[in-house]
Amino acid sequence: MKYLAYALVAGVVGSIIGCVVGMLLFPSVIFNAWNLMYNLPELKFVLQLPLAIASSVSVIAVTLLATFVACYKELTEVPALLMRPKPPKSGKTILLERISFLWKRFSFSQKVTARNIIRYKKRFFMTVIGISGCTALLVAGFGIQDSISEVVDKQYEEIMRYDAMLSFDTDSTYKQRDAIIEELKSDSLVKDQTALMQINATVKDNGEDTAVSVIVPEDSAAFEQFVKIANRKSGKELSFANDGAIITEKLAMNMKLSVGDTLSIALADGVSKDVKISGIMENYVGHYVYMTPAYYKQLSQQRNVSNALYIKMNKVNDKNESTLGNRYMEKDGVSSMAFYHGVAESFDDTIASLNFVIYVLIGAAGLLAFVVLYNLTNVNVSERIREIATIKVLGFYPLEVASYVYRENLVLTLIGGLCGLCLGIGLHALIMNLAEMPEIMFGRNIDASSFVFALILTLVFSMAVNLVMYRKLQKIPMVESLKSVE
Known part of the structure; x- marks a missing residue:
């Protein structure tokens, strides 16, 4: 109940903030962007109570469910086991080790990274899923811009x-x-x-x-x-x-x-x-x-x-x-x-106003990546504090310790980013179909540069989290490796 209450409070507070932002801030910014081109009547806000309740209940329910699943497995253990540090998972022979001509070219650190990625499967899938969602949002955001901007060039230059x-x-x-x-x-x-x-x-x-x-x-x-x-x-x-x-x-x-x-x-x-x-x-x-x-x-x-x-x-x-x-x-x-020259220019102005949508998606993607990576890295460091303290005792320099942990993050981010590129194509197609008006067809293209930018931004978000977590690694005391488990 302690952890469920914590999740409930966080869910309720987050839902209230989300409803305020979604019903007041976003409409105001979008309205002002359109108002630059058109004479619109005064903006009036209407309380969307059913939508707010449905959104809040969904978010809180998912949060509570995730908390319950995470707690239930731990609380089935006896107290004596819970008081002991969590033992590291045993390593297994991974697929890469069977590819001998490739495995023997890996350095010691690279081999450890590969083994750790496979050993912590839950973290692997959580990171890949979270980062793929981040990259998919970026691909969709850049793709929206590509597809709508294509309308002007295609319609008023190539077709007409x-x-x-x-x-x-x-x-x-x-x-x-x-x-x-x-x-x-x-x-x-x-x-x-x-x-x-x-x-x-x-x-x-x-x-x-x-x-x-x-x-x-x-x-x-x-x-x-x-x-x-x-x-x-x-x-x-x-x-x-x-x-x-x-x-x-x-x-x-x-x-x-x-x-x-x-x-x-x-x-x-x-x-x-x-x-x-x-x-x-x-x-x-x-x-x-x-x-x-x-x-x-x-x-x-x-x-x-x-x-x-x-x-x-x-x-x-x-x-x-x-x-x-x-x-x-x-x-x-x-x-x-x-x-039609003026029509094309007017359409360009409309597209420029849609840049706000791109910024919102980039911001949402950045927050998603930060939350996912920060939490998973924090848990990863906490669970492996004795292991990290040990390698510090063995003489690893601070940057070597950081690369030991962060190399896994970057590899997982890259895997999640590549999966997100594929997921983003489907998300972009869905948004385009839903956003179209009966008389207008948007393009279906996503420029190659958009995929590159989406992947680079995802890696930048990952590196930003690594910088934030660097201080925590520095503060891990080496004496932890000498403490008795008992």
Whole structure:
């Protein structure tokens, strides 16, 4: 009961602090980060009592369970045995010893380290599990940044190869449209252009209407220079077909569709048409359905009429965009012009605000690593105090004593870190799936540098614990090795 009461008090106090931080501090910081970009209403806090209770009960229950399991085994022993120092575990022949060509190259200290790691199996698994969780959090944090930042480059540079879109009025004449197209051809700011029809449509997703944009290019071959039509997984370029349409990947994921399936789309007249899927293309923002004029005519029994232009500019900057926009918005028949350079910059600002999430995960990972390693190292030193005192008596220098203990920590940290890299991939994929909005698909990539940084930070946390524990090693009196066990 003494130890359970201690764990209970720690669990209750920790839960109260966690609830305050989780419901007050984190929302305030996140809100202020978003408030830099948007005009948000005043922040109001609401007491999430069910969530706080559920979280606190879970944490306290796990803490009490761990304490009970740890105490129960010890308290089954008779008092006489508990009063004696805990005898060291007997050593066994380990697997590395059987690999003679490798084992004989190890120094004496390295052999002792290898034997100790295997001898204390509970510490081995506890350290590996704790450190793998730390590394997994770091990989997930860096991976979130990699995946979201990828959206800007992929969507607005690789996939959308055009810089602006000009939309015509619904009542504009063919003559007005042709005149604008001819003027654009001779405009010094414009590099290239292509005509298309873009109409708004809807699909049923779990009973709810989801907006999609149906794109019908006038020249399918030329259109591929303005939009990259390719499959993300295979990297293969997709071709337009007269018996099907190409849809974006996020739409296919939401509707659980694959190539060869049909998608029911309600066009402008409200009548639903079954569209055969001929390909699924990479896309991260919005839902699009691309089809040829022939296939659109087959579906709607109408000829497509181009109502928009995709434009490539010779040089993209704010001045040129403003000049081009002012020049053509004055023309009869033009309803709007949209430029995507500013959209990409705005998206970059949004991503910068998410850096806070990365810092939180790094901080949580650091605390986890510190708590796990500090406690395990503390227990390790306490259990082996006579052993460490003995090697000090035998003439080991302070740094040699430290390396004798810390070498095990570093090896276990490295093993746990490598396991955590694999665990982090799964955690990152889970977070990405949960964080996505219906119209946006985040990337699934984690840069190689993120794995390297995660592993290095984990080792840095381990070395920080070693520095903190160094003083305790220095204070171990050598006389402990001379005391009688009785």
